[in-house]
Amino acid sequence: MRAAVAGATLPDHQPSWEFPFYDSGHDEFRARVRARLADAVLPGADDWERQGFIGAAGWRALGAAGLLGEPHDGPGFLRSAVLLEELGATGYAGVRSAVGVHAYMAASYLLLFGSEAQRAAWLPAARRGERVTALAITEHQAGSDLSDLRTVAVPRPEGGFRLDGHKCYIANGTRAGLLVVLARTGAPREAPDPPRRAPGGGNGLAGASLLLVDADAPGVVRRPQPMSGYRSADVAEIVFDGVDLPADALLGRPGRALLQLMRALDFERLVAGLLAVGGVRHTLELLGAHLAARRMRGGPLGARQAVRHQVADLLAEYDTVRRYAHHAAWLHSQGRLDTRTASVVKLRATELAVGAAQTCARLHGAQGYLEDSAVARVHRDALAGTIAAGASELLRDLIAEAPAT
Numbered sequence: 001m002r003a004a005v006a007g008a009t010l011p012d013h014q015p016s017w018e019f020p021f022y023d024s025g026h027d028e029f030r031a032r033v034r035a036r037l038a039d040a041v042l043p044g045a046d047d048w049e050r051q052g053f054i055g056a057a058g059w060r061a062l063g064a065a066g067l068l069g070e071p072h073d074g075p076g077f078l079r080s081a082v083l084l085e086e087l088g089a090t091g092y093a094g095v096r097s098a099v100g101v102h103a104y105m106a107a108s109y110l111l112l113f114g115s116e117a118q119r120a121a122w123l124p125a126a127r128r129g130e131r132v133t134a135l136a137i138t139e140h141q142a143g144s145d146l147s148d149l150r151t152v153a154v155p156r157p158e159g160g161f162r163l164d165g166h167k168c169y170i171a172n173g174t175r176a177g178l179l180v181v182l183a184r185t186g187a188p189r190e191a192p193d194p195p196r197r198a199p200g201g202g203n204g205l206a207g208a209s210l211l212l213v214d215a216d217a218p219g220v221v222r223r224p225q226p227m228s229g230y231r232s233a234d235v236a237e238i239v240f241d242g243v244d245l246p247a248d249a250l251l252g253r254p255g256r257a258l259l260q261l262m263r264a265l266d267f268e269r270l271v272a273g274l275l276a277v278g279g280v281r282h283t284l285e286l287l288g289a290h291l292a293a294r295r296m297r298g299g300p301l302g303a304r305q306a307v308r309h310q311v312a313d314l315l316a317e318y319d320t321v322r323r324y325a326h327h328a329a330w331l332h333s334q335g336r337l338d339t340r341t342a343s344v345v346k347l348r349a350t351e352l353a354v355g356a357a358q359t360c361a362r363l364h365g366a367q368g369y370l371e372d373s374a375v376a377r378v379h380r381d382a383l384a385g386t387i388a389a390g391a392s393e394l395l396r397d398l399i400a401e402a403p404a405t
């Protein structure tokens with residue numbers, strides 16, 4: 001099936017030879033992933049939106065469909081790139097966020113910095129969808145700028161740590177079994193000279209570490225933070241009130257969080273960008289169907305020039321961003337993804353999603369405001385994409401400061 005918007009064909013079904021990074025095997029994989037997502041996500045997604053999270057059966061279905069265990073790096077990552085785009089194209093940004101955080105963003109810290117024992121303890125169950133993971137970085141006063149991080153993990157004389165702090169806006173927050181937590185394990189030192197920028201723009205992550213925290217441990221308190229969009233992402237605040245952690249809770253070496261985040265966040269931006277590219281396709285498909293069906297002054301709404309030009313601008317941007325995202329995915333598969341490229345993908349894809357959602361909603365008229373409509377969902381979801389995993393302004397700073405490649 002080839003989708004069209006106001007008479008112009010979307011490029012998502014072009015044969016693989018038009019993309020130097022993909023082969024016919026990726027085309028077949030894409031078709032399989034679409035079918036699996038149709039089985040594992042679409043039947044339950046509206047219920048997940050209403051209840052605010054993916055239920056345990058939903059996670060297990062995602063795991064059984066093989067959607068939680070595709071490679072994070074190497075040539076196999078291109079399969080993940082296909083999967084992420086298709087997951088975004090389901091049109092449920094809350095689901096894509098929950099799965100993206102679980103299977104890619106949080107899991108990447110285990111894969112990059114975890115010991116053999118830590119990986120063995122958590123990853124197999126995560127891939128089966130039996131144990132959900134979350135990434136707990138943000139605090140009320142420490143979002144884009146992490147330098148005022150206040151969660152502390154104080155080393156105990158008998159070994160291990162005592163964790164105290166308050167995280168917020170954490171996807172998979174109430175359902176996760178494992179939390180990857182950013183906390184200070186040592187005294188913050190003076191900012192180095194010249195200052196090393198934290199991923200969020202601050203330079204105060206000295207003495208910070210990443211820790212694995214069992215979400216069911218005594219002292220972990222979780223409360224839902226329902227959002228206007230991303231409703232099935234299970235966003236929550238998490239309080240750590242004197243949580244005892246074993247010594248092997250530490251992920252990698254102590255005090256290395258700045259370097260760990262700098263490495264992992266480029267991957268996170270790429271993942272968020274690929275998901276958003278798929279989301280834009282879903283929005284354009286909604287728009288295309290409406291423009292063909294809605295009659296205006298004796299013809300389809302999509303035939304009017306004022307509308308066609310808006311659609312042409314969106315298609316031009318979509319085509320450009322999508323191809324650049326594929327290029328970035330290939331760079332990552334070669335171990336060559338850089339901050340600037342990852343930031344461009346995330347910035348352009350999520351900002352395009354906002355523009356596409358606004359045009360889609362406006363051209364739907366009142367239909368686009370019906371609370372339960374897919375159009376209203378993509379409209380309310382789009383803005384969050386420009387905030388989560390790095391606000392657009394922060395990404396612009398990173399792009400401006402990064403060396404040209």
Ligand SMILES: Cc1cc2nc3c(=O)[nH]c(=O)nc-3n(C[C@H](O)[C@H](O)[C@H](O)COP(=O)(O)OP(=O)(O)OC[C@H]3O[C@@H](n4cnc5c(N)ncnc54)[C@H](O)[C@@H]3O)c2cc1C
Pocket residue numbers: 101134135136137138139140142143144145168169170171172201227230233235384387388389390391392393394397
């Ligand atoms: C749906 C959703 C899911 C999330 N999931 C997670 C999660 O799983 N784990 C987690 O740890 N966090 C998560 N977050 C939090 C997210 O990482 C933060 O919202 C983000 O880092 C921005 O921080 P903030 O919200 O405190 O905004 P602030 O840092 O207060 O920024 C507010 C606004 O200021 C502007 N701004 C920011 N930086 C600059 C700058 N350098 N120059 C100019 N303007 C700027 C931007 O418009 C920004 O939106 C999630 C957020 C959302 C919305």
